Amino acid sequence: xxxxxxxxxxxxxxxxxxxxxxxxxxxxxxxxxxxxxxxxxxxxxxxxxxxxxxxxxxxxxxxxxxxxxxxxxxxxxxxxxxxxxxxxxxxxxxxxxxxxxxxxxxxxxxxxxxxxxxxxxxxxxxxxxxxxxxxxxxxxxxxxxxx
Amino acid sequence: xxxxxxxxxxxxxxxxxxxxxxxxxxxxxxxxxxxxxxxxxxxxxxxxxxxxxxxxxxxxxxxxxxxxxxxxxxxxxxxxxxxxxxxxxxxxxxxxxxxxxxxxxxxxxxxxxxxxxxxx
Numbered sequence: 001x002x003x004x005x006x007x008x009x010x011x012x013x014x015x016x017x018x019x020x021x022x023x024x025x026x027x028x029x030x031x032x033x034x035x036x037x038x039x040x041x042x043x044x045x046x047x048x049x050x051x052x053x054x055x056x057x058x059x060x061x062x063x064x065x066x067x068x069x070x071x072x073x074x075x076x077x078x079x080x081x082x083x084x085x086x087x088x089x090x091x092x093x094x095x096x097x098x099x100x101x102x103x104x105x106x107x108x109x110x111x112x113x114x115x116x117x118x119x120x121x122x123x124x125x126x127x128x129x130x131x132x133x134x135x136x137x138x139x140x141x142x143x144x145x146x147x
Numbered sequence: 148x149x150x151x152x153x154x155x156x157x158x159x160x161x162x163x164x165x166x167x168x169x170x171x172x173x174x175x176x177x178x179x180x181x182x183x184x185x186x187x188x189x190x191x192x193x194x195x196x197x198x199x200x201x202x203x204x205x206x207x208x209x210x211x212x213x214x215x216x217x218x219x220x221x222x223x224x225x226x227x228x229x230x231x232x233x234x235x236x237x238x239x240x241x242x243x244x245x246x247x248x249x250x251x252x253x254x255x256x257x258x259x260x261x262x263x264x265x266x267x
């Protein structure tokens with residue numbers, strides 16, 4: 001029989017957004033989930049475009065492309081790009097940390113303590129800077145390429 | 148053990164998606180910047196360009212692989228979020244099976260068109 005988490009430890013729906021003393025990384029994790037769900041929603045719409053409208057021939061495809069070049073769709077597309085950039089880079093940070101790559105060497109617990117969260121914080125800051133830069137690159141291309 | 152294996156696959160598919168979807172995003176959305184580097188990626192959304200790629204086995208294979216990785220990664224992620232509500236064993240089984248059936252149906256639906264276009 002598989003061991004299960006006791007029900008009294010469950011925080012329910014509230015636990016999705018608040019589980020106590022949250023730090024920066026925990027909020028990034030929350031955004032990771034929100035962007036993930038957003039991308040899943042987009043994937044289903046995108047599949048509809050790539051299947052139903054694509055298989056029906058050139059006229060339907062081109063009419064769909066005209067519709068998708070509407071500025072509102074372009075704004076949505078840009079938000080999906082930013083969500084992807086965020087989810088991918090934050091995900092790579094999570095993978096590296098989970099596999100123990102960016103946690104630094106273990107140190108003796110001598111005051112003032114430097115816990116693992118502070119040790120890996122610089123990587124988090126670098127990741128956030130790269131996300132902002134890539135989002136600006138995509139923004140430039142969306143504007144320069146014409147909405 | 149089962150959930151550990153599922154989580155490990157989540158990490159592997161995540162890394163593969165970052166590469167494959169990264170290529171897709173750069174090709175589809177960074178055409179102006181690619182142009183600066185002499186790479187002609189203009190008109191990627193035109194019918195001719197799309198049909199040309201759809202006729203090449205390598206592109207069809209990459210897109211089908213990407214679809215499989217993305218569906219696994221997204222639906223397993225969704226399952227993990229829902230299971231945080233600590234449902235009963237029976238409810239967990241229903242959730243897992245519903246998500247699996249949904250994923251398989253969407254995969255068949257999504258993979259059919261590239262194969263049909265490749266064969267045409």
